[in-house]
Amino acid sequence: MKLYNRGIIIAGIVVFLAAVTFPFWYDRGKTIAPPAIELDTPAIQKLADKRCVEDTAFMRDNHMKLLASWRESVVRKNVHTYTSKDGRVFEMGLTGSCLKCHENKSRFCDRCHDYAGVKPNCWNCHINPEEVL
Amino acid sequence: MNMVFSLLAIVILIFIAMGGAAIAGLKPVFFVVIPCGAFAVFVAGFIHRILSWGRLPVPFSIPTTCGQAKSLPWIKCDYLESPPCTATVIGRMALEVLLFRSLFRNTRLYLYDERPVYSSAKWLWFFALLFHWSLLVIILRHMRFFIEPVAPLINGLAAIDGFFDIAIPTIFLSDAAIVLALTFLFLRRVVVRELRYISLLTDYFAVVLILCVAITGILMRHFFPVDIEEVKTMALGWVTFAPYVPKEMSALFYIHLLFVSVLLAWFPFSKLMHMGGVFLSPTRNMANDSRMSRHFNPWNAPVKVHTYEEYEDEYRDKMKAAGLPLDKE
């Protein structure tokens, strides 16, 4: 095919292709498994009933919203307990509740967050339990 | 009328997506076939359109000069508005593509006291620029779903975009900006009567479609979260040619993905191709050097001319009578 301004047009198309196919090149040859999060901390192993505050599917999608609402309750409304959908009662607190079981931030929180490029601001205030140990 | 039809088209798309969400067996269609097909159409269609323009000759040098040309050495040339060479053309194009230089000139006409008044009207420029840059940031941020590990650049961009750290998850400035800008662009088309008069169905459809993509995305981020680990695994499946069909996803996600697919597949056949076309516009990408170096027209066709000989033959007597010199007495 005859092209006018051939060089610059071909160059432009190459740049376009490189940009839109960038992920293909970046990930080529990789077999990427979804992150495996570790739930076998000593604290969890000790639990008789290995259930989180809410069911797993809900927690996967909504934990950030739940934590945000907890913060709201504790800090603004001075309400400290949370009753789950199935009636169990928990103390609201990241350090006080969540991290008691999930003390392995690097193998639990971070695995998914890094995978999805999420940078939660929990750790601006809260201490990473792994660093304490 | 055109606006109604474009909204109708959006509603139909929503129903299709919701129908898909209701039928589990269609998951591979909605999560693999449609998005991958749309991407392929986008890439092939885009290149096809560029080539369809590239095949055409540019017979004449027709830059629109918006500033002083290069002439006498002591006259200051406006290099970016009337570029005399390739380097300055690149500068002009960069201003045009990155900062919408020409749109920045925009004015609005009023008749005031029986005089035309040209008042500054930078709103179109501002919101158009805001929209396009936001869209770019949003597309780059979405790279986190397509690359593993996520490049620090992408995380850094997200960090800047979420700089104010408002709400959990953080509100991205680009999300707010794109909704604001698109709302302006849509309302402008609806409210300004001249614009309403010239608008075609596709003009409304393009704005509304992108607005719906943005809104469904924001809804998923802030109100009806979806499992983004699944999303990323699916997206990586596309780019590593190992298709992965995610588990249950909300109808909202179906809608978001279908809108994006439609946008991609429609893109090359729509006015949105201005993205590629702007680079080819001869009034902007040509140097104002047509008296310095000869522009070549590949089909410069021969034409019938009136030669001096014919002219002299016709007027020889009169020229002689007037005492004008002749080639042939």
Place this chain on the structure above:
Amino acid sequence: MSIKIPKPEEMIRVSYKPPRTPWMDTPVDFRPGTWSYSGAAKNLIYLDLPNPRAWQPYEEDWKLPENWKDIIIEGMRERLGKYRSFKLFMDLCVRCGACADKCHFYMGSGDPKNMPVLRAELLRSVYRRYFTESGRRFGRLAGARDLTVNVLKEWFYYFYQCTECRRCSVYCPYGIDQAEITIMGRELLNLVGCNINWVIEPVANSFRTGNHLGIQPGGVKDMLEFLAEDIEERTGVKLEVPINKKGADILFITPSGDYFADPGTYTCMGYMMLFHEIGLNYTFSTYASEGGNFGLFTSHEMVKRLNNKIYAEAKRLGVKWILGGECGHMWRVIHEYMDTMNGPADFLEEPVSPITGTLFENARSTKMVHIAEFTADLIKHGKLKLDPARNDHLRITFHDSCNPARGMGLFEEPRYVIKNSVRHFYEMPEDTIREKTLCCGGGAGLGNDENIEMRMRGGMPRAMAVKHVKEKHGVNRIACMCAIDRSTLTSLMEYWVPGVTVTGVHELVANALVMKGEKDRTTDLRGEPFKEKTDDEAL
């Protein structure tokens, strides 16, 4: 036929409210005063153009050839394959509306089809219908429509209501140039014999006699000698009029309006006085006695047919290079088309001013220099003795002509020349000058009398800017570098801004020019007395 047009105070009340009916359903109304007479058959025949016949735009039957539709569609197909600009400008527009209120015809008429975007849509809608898949399939929903006689009439009406001034193109984010679209539209109309006589007669004249006005060789000579007599009368300097002179260094080409009609004649006298004073070895030509090129308002092919004479004559006369007078679209053609169409001009030398030795590098290839560039260089090198006080009776503003502005980038040279020739110079408002300059309303072949209402409407924004400087600074004369401007601005000023007259730049130069052997000059070239020397002198 004398056409009644509204009074200025009525015409200024423009309504920008679009009609109730969508534009595709709003047919054209050929109201007297808003369109131009059709091209006469004799002219079409002389030029071998198709479908010569007697017809007028307001008539129901345009006597189109039976297969006119096929001719147009095929014509579009051909042009879509030959011009990247045409296809891109059909495809790219997003209808953002930035161009809408930039068109002087829209500003003056409020007719939405005079928004460049909609004027382009007139053609684009047909393009979509016959050349795009979505248009073929979805028709009107995709902004497509069939080509009908009414559509063709609409094209005629609106493509002859565009002066190809390119102002819209300055504001368009993609640089879409309505001038290009109008040029294409007019080419297509010409394929079925639809054009206007005010364009096609000058074209036929120019092809035959060498100039638009159809002046035969003796007439050109008489006119120029008559001007020389006038010069002698005003200045006491007797000068020669070299015509068709072999062995001249420079061929001088200027629009025929300059030597044929006031106030252009004064500008022409200006050139002659200047050339005499600096002792330039130049020549006029009768064969190439036209700088302008109404081919530009017909078709690219016609541009080339007419433009051909300039290089041909330069070659025949054996000159070194070519100098061009003050003209608008002439310079669009010379700057952007001539070399491509009829070059390379390898038989000429790179243009060097014989007076200053300056090499005009910007004209290295085309070998044709603009008189403003030439004179600015003379002034810069101190080669002219100018007494700007002689122009003290004039308060000048400058109108950038569309084509030298947006098709060439010639802004500073004329200003430099003017500022050295006059002492009272005032710019019009920023949005109305330089690349944002407003058309005189009569370019691209529309400066005829039957089109007078549209001319006055289209020229309104320009006239109002003049009115502004008239009231603010007492401006009484508008300078310009375009033969069409000199003619159309004159009637525009009479209508909108009485008391302001029109001048070429070199008329101002000539007024100020102190010539060797001149008598004690008391009047300018027009015979108007110079201002008495007063305290002003002390300034």
